[in-house]
Amino acid sequence: MAIVVHHLNNSRSQRVLWLLEELGLDYDIVRYQRDPVTMLAPESLRRIHPLGKSPVVTDDDLVLAESGAIVDYLVDRYGNDRLAPSRGTPEYLRYNYWLHYAEGSAMPPLLLKLIFQRVGSAKAPFFVRPIARAIAAKVTESFIDPQLKLHLDYLESELGKHPWFVGESFGGADIQMSFPIEAAAAGRSPLTQRPRLTDWLNRIHARPAYRRALERGGPYDFAGD
Known part of the structure; x- marks a missing residue:
C-alpha cells in the first residue's frame, strides 16, 4: 500500500488528510501552492489528473479525484466498519x-x-x-x-x-x-x-x-x- 495525497494549500484536500488520520493510515504528501494572484492550483497538478485540481489521491496504481469519491473509497477499503454505516441500511x-x-x-x-x-x-x-x-x-x-x-x-x-x-x-x-x-x-x-x-x-x-x-x-x- 502506498497512499499519496496531492495536497493543495487551503483546499478540500485538507479533509482527506484528516480522514487518513482518523483511519490511522500511513500516507505521503506531495505539496502544491496556489498562485498568489489567481488562487488557482499550479499546472503541475495536471500531471497527476487532467483537471489539475485538488484533492487527488493515488493508491498504488489507482488515481482518485473528487472529495466524495475519495472519502467513499478510503472508508470502504480501509475503514473496517468505521466511519460509515452498513451498506443497504x-x-x-x-x-x-x-x-x-x-x-x-x-x-x-x-x-x-x-x-x-x-x-x-x-x-x-x-x-x-x-x-x-x-x-x-x-x-x-x-x-x-x-x-x-x-x-x-x-x-x-x-x-x-x-x-x-x-x-x-x-x-x-x-x-x-x-x-x-x-x-x-x-x-x-x-x-x-x-x-x-x-x-x-x-x-x-x-x-x-x-x-x-x-x-x-x-x-x-x-x-x-
Missing part, C-alpha cells in the same frame, strides 16, 4: 446523501459568493466599475445570500436531530461536510446565529485526528485558529 443512504450534498448543493452558493465578491472589487475602467459593482451587489442580495441562508438554516435544523450528520456517531459524512461549513464560517455567512453548526464545528476542530492533519498539511485558513 437507511443510515447508509443518509451517509451517501451528505457525501454528495457537500459539493453538489452546499458549495455552489459559496463559490458564487466568492466569484461575485471578486467581480465587485476587480479592476475595471472607471465607467464600467459602478455597473459591475451594482450587478454583483444585486446578484448577491437577491440570489446568493438567500441561498446561503437557506442551506445554513437547513444544516442547523438537521443537526437538531442528531449530534452528527448521520446519527449519533461521527463519520465520513462529517469529514466531507467540513469544508463547506468551514468556508461559510470564514466568509460573510457567520454561524453566530446557528449554535448547533457552531458547536459541531468546534467539536470537529477539537478532534485529535483533525489536529494531526493540520500538523501534516500545514497552514489552513479555515481551521478557525
Whole structure:
C-alpha cells in the first residue's frame, strides 16, 4: 500500500488528510501552492489528473479525484466498519446523501459568493466599475445570500436531530461536510446565529485526528485558529 495525497494549500484536500488520520493510515504528501494572484492550483497538478485540481489521491496504481469519491473509497477499503454505516441500511443512504450534498448543493452558493465578491472589487475602467459593482451587489442580495441562508438554516435544523450528520456517531459524512461549513464560517455567512453548526464545528476542530492533519498539511485558513 502506498497512499499519496496531492495536497493543495487551503483546499478540500485538507479533509482527506484528516480522514487518513482518523483511519490511522500511513500516507505521503506531495505539496502544491496556489498562485498568489489567481488562487488557482499550479499546472503541475495536471500531471497527476487532467483537471489539475485538488484533492487527488493515488493508491498504488489507482488515481482518485473528487472529495466524495475519495472519502467513499478510503472508508470502504480501509475503514473496517468505521466511519460509515452498513451498506443497504437507511443510515447508509443518509451517509451517501451528505457525501454528495457537500459539493453538489452546499458549495455552489459559496463559490458564487466568492466569484461575485471578486467581480465587485476587480479592476475595471472607471465607467464600467459602478455597473459591475451594482450587478454583483444585486446578484448577491437577491440570489446568493438567500441561498446561503437557506442551506445554513437547513444544516442547523438537521443537526437538531442528531449530534452528527448521520446519527449519533461521527463519520465520513462529517469529514466531507467540513469544508463547506468551514468556508461559510470564514466568509460573510457567520454561524453566530446557528449554535448547533457552531458547536459541531468546534467539536470537529477539537478532534485529535483533525489536529494531526493540520500538523501534516500545514497552514489552513479555515481551521478557525
